[in-house]
Amino acid sequence: MDQAAEIITMMGEDVIVISLMVVIFLAVDKKKGFVISIDLLASMLCMSTLKAIVRQPRPFLVIEGLDAKRVETATGYSFPSGHTTTSSSFYSAIAYNFRKKGLSIVCAILILLIGLSRMYLGVHWPLDVVCGWILGITITFALNDLLMKLFENERTTMLFTVISGSVTAIGGLIMSSLVTASLIDATAFSDFSKLLGISCGALFGFALEERFGRFSVDGIFREKFFRTIIGLLSMIFIRSGLKALFPENVFFDWLRYVILGIWTFGLYPIIGLKIKLFRPEIPQKTGSSNS
Structure with a gap:
């Protein structure tokens, strides 16, 4: 049991x-x-x-x-x-x-x-x-x-992601710095700081993808399989590699998760489009950003 x-x-x-x-x-x-x-x-x-x-x-x-x-x-x-x-x-x-x-x-x-x-x-x-x-x-x-x-509209998508990303970035930066300086309770705010980091990274990453990438999930099974496996492996590498590289404190944990979020939702799809791991999104007449 x-x-x-x-x-x-x-x-x-x-x-x-x-x-x-x-x-x-x-x-x-x-x-x-x-x-x-x-x-x-x-x-x-x-x-x-x-x-x-x-x-x-x-x-x-x-x-x-x-x-x-x-x-x-x-x-x-x-x-x-x-x-x-x-x-x-x-x-x-x-x-x-x-x-x-x-x-x-x-x-x-x-x-x-x-x-x-x-x-x-x-x-x-x-x-x-x-x-x-x-x-x-x-x-x-x-x-x-x-x-x-x-997210049906490009303008509201960008406004939401950039504003929300900025708020979580400022909050995470302040919180992680205070925890690292032992000025606030680490038990209460260490994991909170990491969460603000991944939130900030995901929001900014998606804003980058929508502005400079715009990939489509279309493709045969083999394409989807390889792009997903490479994405997951790259996330593991970034998460583990930066943990080994960075000093052990909450500020750098926050920064590591910011980078992880930006990579996963932004940089990886943008680079993936360049090397043909992803297909480009076909523009729709309605202006929708659906994939």
Whole structure:
């Protein structure tokens, strides 16, 4: 049972979620992939804000003798559950955007089981999980259609990405610098800084792609497979390589995630177009940026 719970909880962890998100963005539907990404990042930013405000300790730090599992994934404070918020936002966004009955059922089951697994493993209180379910699903449903409409127009797309990217850049720069200088709580704000970094990078990256690239997800299976694999491998290389290269502090963690976001959503597609990994987007008469 312990092993099953650990496998289930991994479906809400960043490696799996980011990998699936990149597959959707690069090979399935660019616009929906980016909207799902923003749904997720918005949910996680709200979750991180609540964690920093409430600062609820985790069960295994309060209940003596509790044999918690997978505690290495339980960074930061407890309320609300990060895994539950992440999975609720991401999988509900997939179900909502693609609207296939079988896929929706699988997504609903994953959302439920990931939340339950966090309680079973002893890393979250029940209220953490319930709040994570509500937060992730509510924010996704509140934002999704608005974002889809907003990204139909090039001007509003650029305004949103540049303004939001600037806000998250300033916030992340200030927050990571304060944590590095030991002026604010590292437990509350270290992961928050990384999240602001990837958000900033993704927004600026997409703005670059829309301005200088505009790729299409079209192509035969082989094309989609290779562009996605190369994209994922390059992300791993950047994430691990910069971690080894940069000093170990929160500021450079923030910077590393900024670079990762810009690469994934901007520079990689732009370079990929130049070397024929991607096909160019065919302009539409309506001015829509759909892929």
